[in-house]
Amino acid sequence: MAVIGSDIRVFQDPEALSQAAAAIFAETANQAIAERGEFRVALSGGKTPERMYALLAQSPHRELIDWHRLHAFWGDERCVPPEDLHSNYRQIRDILLSHVPVPLENIHRVRTELDPGPAAEDYARVLRRNADPPLEWPRFDLVLLGLGEDGHTASLFPGSPMQTTRATLAVALQGEGRQSWRVTMTPAVFNSGRRVVFLVLGAGKSRIVASVLHGETKPDKLPAQRIQPEAGELIWMLDAGAAANS
Numbered sequence: 001m002a003v004i005g006s007d008i009r010v011f012q013d014p015e016a017l018s019q020a021a022a023a024i025f026a027e028t029a030n031q032a033i034a035e036r037g038e039f040r041v042a043l044s045g046g047k048t049p050e051r052m053y054a055l056l057a058q059s060p061h062r063e064l065i066d067w068h069r070l071h072a073f074w075g076d077e078r079c080v081p082p083e084d085l086h087s088n089y090r091q092i093r094d095i096l097l098s099h100v101p102v103p104l105e106n107i108h109r110v111r112t113e114l115d116p117g118p119a120a121e122d123y124a125r126v127l128r129r130n131a132d133p134p135l136e137w138p139r140f141d142l143v144l145l146g147l148g149e150d151g152h153t154a155s156l157f158p159g160s161p162m163q164t165t166r167a168t169l170a171v172a173l174q175g176e177g178r179q180s181w182r183v184t185m186t187p188a189v190f191n192s193g194r195r196v197v198f199l200v201l202g203a204g205k206s207r208i209v210a211s212v213l214h215g216e217t218k219p220d221k222l223p224a225q226r227i228q229p230e231a232g233e234l235i236w237m238l239d240a241g242a243a244a245n246s
């Protein structure tokens with residue numbers, strides 16, 4: 001895939017990457033608040049961003065951001081109750097949001113107490129209420145994304161249906177002999193973002209990073225290749241392990 005236009009930053013270790021990611025988060029927040037009065041972010045689950053979220057909850061980042069002006073959305077969510085250990089909402093609430101003064105009404109979680117299809121439709125309505133017309137969703141100031149070893153990002157998995165005109169999808173997953181569900185924003189939403197940042201850590205991801213960034217273009221198999229912001233900035237942040245094959 002063409003990497004022209006993407007900004008690939010390599011850090012010596014996970015801590016350096018997390019520190020730099022927290023700094024980008026704070027800088028993007030401050031710029032958005034200065035220019036538009038609020039900061040709207042699509043957050044990512046997974047283990048990779050946990051240290052960045054923890055750093056944001058501490059000094060000096062905690063004091064650098066006007067948290068009252070942050071609007072938190074989830075790029076994807078697992079269809080489990082909001083208190084479940086696997087909930088992306090619970091994860092980020094516990095690590096970050098409960099430690100900073102974000103107004104409750106600015107926390108826009110996926111209502112996983114609904115069935116997956118209705119939860120996806122409900123979240124599309126939430127996005128519509130916060131839309132930047134002519135888009136039917138917000139033009140996010142920052143979209144945070146991770147990368148799975150199979151090339152997925154958010155909950156856009158290889159072979160998942162991609163109805164790109166919709167804002168959200170309910171996606172069924174097969175694993176460990178049972179089906180589970182996710183709700184995810186679609187590439188159309190991510191690609192309208194002003195700044196889109198992938199965070200990827202570890203040698204275990206080095207092959208897939210190389211395939212997504214430098215391999216053949218095959219977005220059905222490598223959904224992360226669908227992320228190409230139309231008028232925004234794309235930044236890949238990798239540690240040395242994840243960059244080893246690039």
Ligand code: 6PG
Nearest residue numbers: 045046047048146147148153154
């Ligand atoms: C999720 C994510 C998912 C994640 C990747 C990478 O809810 O799990 O949004 O897309 O970012 O699977 O996960 P790790 O950071 O745990 O490797």
